[in-house]
Amino acid sequence: MAFLATVMAAEPIADCYKAICENExxxxxxxxxxxxxxxxxxxxxxxxxxxxxxxxxxxKQKGFQRLTDSDILVLSKCLQNYQTLTGLDLGYNNISDExxxxxxxxLEAQDTTLRSLDLTFNNIQTxxxxxxxxxxxxxxxxxxxxxxxxxxxxxxxxxxxxxLRVNMTLQELELGECDLxxxxxxxxxxxxxxxxxxxxxxxxxxLLFSLLEEWAVHFSKMLPVNSSLVELHLGKMGLTDTGxxxxxxxxxxxxxxxxxxxxxxxxxxxxxxxLSKVLKGNSPLEVIDLxxxxxxxxxxEYLSEAICCEGSVLRELSVCRNNIxxxxxxxxxxxxxxxxxxTHIYIWGNHLEEPVCQAxxxxxxxxxxxxxxxxxxxxxxxxxxxxxxxxHHLRKHLFFTDVNEQNAGxxxxxx
Ligand SMILES: *[C@@H]1O[C@H](CO)[C@@H](O)[C@H](O)[C@H]1NC(C)=O
Ligand SMILES: *[C@@H]1O[C@H](CO)[C@@H](O)[C@H](O)[C@H]1NC(C)=O
Ligand SMILES: *[C@@H]1O[C@H](CO)[C@@H](O)[C@H](O)[C@H]1NC(C)=O
Ligand SMILES: *[C@@H]1O[C@H](CO)[C@@H](O)[C@H](O)[C@H]1NC(C)=O
Ligand SMILES: *[C@@H]1O[C@H](CO)[C@@H](O)[C@H](O)[C@H]1NC(C)=O
Ligand SMILES: *[C@@H]1O[C@H](CO)[C@@H](O)[C@H](O)[C@H]1NC(C)=O
Numbered sequence: 001m002a003f004l005a006t007v008m009a010a011e012p013i014a015d016c017y018k019a020i021c022e023n024e025x026x027x028x029x030x031x032x033x034x035x036x037x038x039x040x041x042x043x044x045x046x047x048x049x050x051x052x053x054x055x056x057x058x059x060k061q062k063g064f065q066r067l068t069d070s071d072i073l074v075l076s077k078c079l080q081n082y083q084t085l086t087g088l089d090l091g092y093n094n095i096s097d098e099x100x101x102x103x104x105x106x107l108e109a110q111d112t113t114l115r116s117l118d119l120t121f122n123n124i125q126t127x128x129x130x131x132x133x134x135x136x137x138x139x140x141x142x143x144x145x146x147x148x149x150x151x152x153x154x155x156x157x158x159x160x161x162x163x164l165r166v167n168m169t170l171q172e173l174e175l176g177e178c179d180l181x182x183x184x185x186x187x188x189x190x191x192x193x194x195x196x197x198x199x200x201x202x203x204x205x206x207l208l209f210s211l212l213e214e215w216a217v218h219f220s221k222m223l224p225v226n227s228s229l230v231e232l233h234l235g236k237m238g239l240t241d242t243g244x245x246x247x248x249x250x251x252x253x254x255x256x257x258x259x260x261x262x263x264x265x266x267x268x269x270x271x272x273x274x275l276s277k278v279l280k281g282n283s284p285l286e287v288i289d290l291x292x293x294x295x296x297x298x299x300x301e302y303l304s305e306a307i308c309c310e311g312s313v314l315r316e317l318s319v320c321r322n323n324i325x326x327x328x329x330x331x332x333x334x335x336x337x338x339x340x341x342x343t344h345i346y347i348w349g350n351h352l353e354e355p356v357c358q359a360x361x362x363x364x365x366x367x368x369x370x371x372x373x374x375x376x377x378x379x380x381x382x383x384x385x386x387x388x389x390x391x392h393h394l395r396k397h398l399f400f401t402d403v404n405e406q407n408a409g410x411x412x413x414x415x
Pocket of ligand 6: 294296297323325
């Protein structure tokens, strides 16, 4: 059996794929085959310790067929034999609960080395979520699971919350736009209180109808626990200033969180004031995404003041589309001049009048900001300065990437 496994693994992966297609009487997906063939010829699939297979379906390629459950059946059988595979990107395909079941089997397979699995925007629902969650309760090696954009719903959320209570290894879990409901959110926040290994969680755009924002209270109570959580995505949650106040109570007692994503909420000047008080209190927060809220000039001024306080370690801030005008934006430009830590700022979608354009031109000219660290670029017409948009955004997965690199470093074979 061991000998057979060795022989199987030495066979080019494309041949293995073709053989299993024939066995299962499933048509070869030319896109999958082409990728597997390229893998064999251009990379050291058999000798590298870390290899990611990218079969994401969001590409414009002639004749391209998105992966279906049958493709996943073949792939999961085939990949069990290749222990160099550490990453599998299957985002934006047509995988349903049936495909999720095959992947759960792959995750449960003995000796699996898979570290990251991306299933963003497929068609996995409650049952598939249950199978995936349950497969992670065994000896899975998975560090990162991205399921955003699959409608796993209330029970799917509860399944993952339950899974997190059991000893496991997962470090990143993305459940944004998954139709999570209040119970799932509460379950997840409870699980996070109890010694999980999670470093990054995304629960953006849950379905929350209550005006009381109970979820914010639960997350706030979770934050003071010294958990492993360093990156938290809470976009599109309808978060108001009241919710922000609740959340800030927990943030003030938190010693770990470095990345807080509050995109597309309803935070205004008062919410920004609460957040600025968090920053003034020796918060470890390094990255804050407040894009598409409405903090306006007063909010921007509160934050600017906090950023300059000794103790704030904020490095990156996005306040895009917040109805901020000249005074607020000039105070942020001033904060950049005075803060020793702030390196990245994103401001597009506010009112960029000429004094603001001048100030940002100056910051760029003096090298205080480089073009990679902001989303505006100055240009001049008839002696007047304007700003154009650069498509630069806050990076996601900031701290999880660190983890991957650390792990890759410590696991790599001796040179
Ligand atoms: C985990 O692995 C150990 C040994 O490697 C085995 O004894 C145990 O049954 C496995 N547990 C599960 C849940 O698969
Ligand atoms: C969790 O895992 C560690 C090491 O893998 C083990 O020592 C510990 O007993 C486990 N705890 C539970 C509750 O399974
Ligand atoms: C917390 O984890 C421990 C084991 O690590 C487990 O015994 C306990 O039931 C968990 N508590 C909750 C509330 O999940
Ligand atoms: C979590 O772990 C810490 C030490 O690592 C331990 O003191 C504490 O009791 C654990 N809590 C739970 C709920 O398991
Ligand atoms: C968490 O850790 C910090 C220091 O890192 C400590 O001051 C604080 O008391 C701890 N909190 C809890 C609830 O254990
Ligand atoms: C933008 O802010 C101004 C005040 O600076 C306010 O009058 C206006 O209503 C705001 N616009 C929106 C769309 O909120």
